[in-house]
Amino acid sequence: MQLNESTYETIFLLYIDNELSPKEKLEVEDFIAANPSYALEMDALKATVLSTENIPYTFKENLKKLEQEPSLELLDQEWNATYTTILKEEIQAIPGLSTSFKNALKKETASEGILIKPFGFNQNKFTYAAIAACLMVFIGYQQLTKTSVSNSQASNGLASNSNTLIVPNKSTASTASDATVVSNSSQPANNTEPVVTKNQSATIKLQASKYSIKRRSYNFHNTSTAIAETTRNNGNLNNQAIITKLPSSYNNPMAIDAVPTETNSIEVDTETTIDEKASRSYEVIDTEDPNRTIFIANFEIDGAAFRGITRRVSALLKRNKSEKEK
Amino acid sequence: MTDKEYNDCVDNFADGVYRFIVKNIRHTEDAQDIVQSAFEKLWVNRVQVLPEKAKSYLYTVAYHQMIDHIRKSNKMPLAEESLIPHQPINQEQAELKQLLMRAVNQLNPTQKSLVLLKDYEGYSYQEIAEIMNLSDSQVKVYLHRARLILKNKLSAYAPTTS
Numbered sequence: 181m182q183l184n185e186s187t188y189e190t191i192f193l194l195y196i197d198n199e200l201s202p203k204e205k206l207e208v209e210d211f212i213a214a215n216p217s218y219a220l221e222m223d224a225l226k227a228t229v230l231s232t233e234n235i236p237y238t239f240k241e242n243l244k245k246l247e248q249e250p251s252l253e254l255l256d257q258e259w260n261a262t263y264t265t266i267l268k269e270e271i272q273a274i275p276g277l278s279t280s281f282k283n284a285l286k287k288e289t290a291s292e293g294i295l296i297k298p299f300g301f302n303q304n305k306f307t308y309a310a311i312a313a314c315l316m317v318f319i320g321y322q323q324l325t326k327t328s329v330s331n332s333q334a335s336n337g338l339a340s341n342s343n344t345l346i347v348p349n350k351s352t353a354s355t356a357s358d359a360t361v362v363s364n365s366s367q368p369a370n371n372t373e374p375v376v377t378k379n380q381s382a383t384i385k386l387q388a389s390k391y392s393i394k395r396r397s398y399n400f401h402n403t404s405t406a407i408a409e410t411t412r413n414n415g416n417l418n419n420q421a422i423i424t425k426l427p428s429s430y431n432n433p434m435a436i437d438a439v440p441t442e443t444n445s446i447e448v449d450t451e452t453t454i455d456e457k458a459s460r461s462y463e464v465i466d467t468e469d470p471n472r473t474i475f476i477a478n479f480e481i482d483g484a485a486f487r488g489i490t491r492r493v494s495a496l497l498k499r500n501k502s503e504k505e506k
Numbered sequence: 507m508t509d510k511e512y513n514d515c516v517d518n519f520a521d522g523v524y525r526f527i528v529k530n531i532r533h534t535e536d537a538q539d540i541v542q543s544a545f546e547k548l549w550v551n552r553v554q555v556l557p558e559k560a561k562s563y564l565y566t567v568a569y570h571q572m573i574d575h576i577r578k579s580n581k582m583p584l585a586e587e588s589l590i591p592h593q594p595i596n597q598e599q600a601e602l603k604q605l606l607m608r609a610v611n612q613l614n615p616t617q618k619s620l621v622l623l624k625d626y627e628g629y630s631y632q633e634i635a636e637i638m639n640l641s642d643s644q645v646k647v648y649l650h651r652a653r654l655i656l657k658n659k660l661s662a663y664a665p666t667t668s
Contacts, residue, residue, distance in 0.1 A: 193650045197624060199631060228656035230606065230625035237524035239538060243516045243545045247509040 183211040188218060192225050307500065311493050318489060319481075326478055507552040507560065515560045516545060522561075522627060523568050529622050530572055530615065540575060544568040565627070566637045569619060576615060609659035617652035624649060 183191055188211070194200050195208050212219050271282050466472065507515075523544060528537035544567040548555060555563050610618055619638060623629045629637070631645045638645070 189654075190650065193653055196653070197631075197649065198628075224657050224661065225653060227602070227660055228606070228609075228621075228653045230610065230621065231603070232626060233525070235521065235525040235528060237520040237538070237541060239542070240516050240520050243520060243542060244513045245509055245549060247513065 183208065188221070192218075192222055195222075196225050196229055307497065314493070315489070318485075319479075322480065322482065322485075323478070326480055507555050507557050511557045511560070512549060512552050515548065515557075515564065519561050519564050520545070523564050525626060526565065526619075526622050527568055527572050529610075529626070530618055531575060532611070536575060536579070540568055540571045543571055562633065562637060565623070569637055572619075573615065605660060606656065609656045612659065613652055613655060617648055617655070620645060620649045621652050621656070 191200070191208060195205060200208065212222055271277075274282070520541060524537055524541045527540045528534055531537060544564050547567050548560065548564055610621055613621065616638070620634060623634050623637065631642050631649075634640070635642050635645045640648070
């Protein structure tokens with residue numbers, strides 16, 4: 181700030197308007213003390229300042245408003261503020277209460293909402309259960325279609341007589357090729373020999389010679405007769421299974437029981453002299469007997485269809501995963 | 507602003523606003539009406555007005571209503587001696603005060619309001635600029651011009667009075 185003849189008036193006006201800093205005010209006062217001729221100018225400007233005077237306004241009471249009591253809304257807001265700040269701390273200080281119960285008492289926590297999850301629900305478990313259900317339905321469908329086809333084939337081709345079923349019986353591997361007989365209802369009943377023919381024998385080489393006697397028997401109606409037995413001749417490994425006799429009812433295919441009581445009559449590995457292909461034999465089973473129980477099990481998986489299912493399942497899982505990520 | 511804060515504003519600022527208005531228009535009843543209107547507007551808008559801004563708000567409203575009143579009535583000077591009560595002062599001070607008020611009343615309304623707000627209320631240039639909707643430099647220039655006019659008028663009256 182430079183005080184001279186051209187600037188003093190502006191600075192003096194700022195001085196009387198109290199717009200200068202204390203330091204600048206001192207500079208002005210020093211300037212006036214050094215130049216007394218400017219003191220009159222300063223006094224003249226100071227004379228233009230109005231002195232404060234009190235002019236009261238006599239109607240103040242008319243301007244005032246009645247102070248209303250705070251509304252319920254304001255009281256509620258104040259109470260909420262007090263509750264959230266003070267009472268929360270007091271609740272935390274109470275001993276013996278669980279943390280979850282204390283949190284439930286907090287107003288802030290309650291206003292945030294509670295996420296309710298169904299008990300035991302897991303989306304992954306649900307997905308696996310759905311896949312398993314689909315597989316079971318598919319396998320069951322395949323099973324039904326296979327069973328119906330085999331039934332129709334059996335009824336149409338292999339057995340001309342609808343009352344008989346041909347069941348392969350691998351347990352009769354000890355029989356000779358010429359002893360394997362496929363039942364044929366067109367032949368006379370006397371010629372039907374499901375396992376072995378009469379007066380024929382099969383030679384079986386037994387590796388395990390320690391078994392003294394292995395016996396195979398079938399339950400026939402009203403009788404139990406051994407149809408083949410293996411004997412050991414004083415430690416000779418080459419034993420012979422000889423059909424000694426057949427029951428009289430054996431000629432009747434209706435009397436044959438399909439389930440042998442001892443299925444593992446010859447348990448050891450056998451080196452048969454007969455052809456493996458010829459070792460398969462069939463038994464004729466009567467399906468009209470109400471007392472008969474037939475166990476049929478067949479499980480087959482179509483490779484192409486199973487591959488298609490696995491691809492669809494994997495695509496479904498990938499789609500669900502991508503939707504979750506979105 | 508609460509009801510209590512509004513009533514506090516009445517107690518603290520009613521006299522100053524009334525003085526500012528009555529010194530400008532020199533009519534007590536009109537000044538009272540303007541003050542009442544200003545406080546009524548403050549009451550209506552009390553939710554938006556902060557307590558610390560209430561004084562500036564009152565002066566701003568009163569100033570603009572005064573300008574509207576002056577433009578409508580177009581009647582400025584009345585016999586200020588009969589309208590404005592005077593405090594008991596000595597003869598010399600009374601004469602000097604009368605001379606100054608006579609000079610102030612000869613200013614235009616803007617310059618007069620500037621002088622009153624500065625001298626009576628002690629507002630800074632920036633606060634006056636906000637109330638009167640002017641810039642800081644305008645306030646400075648107008649006020650300096652008013653001071654020089656008053657100084658010249660007082661110097662012109664002084665030889666006659668002395």
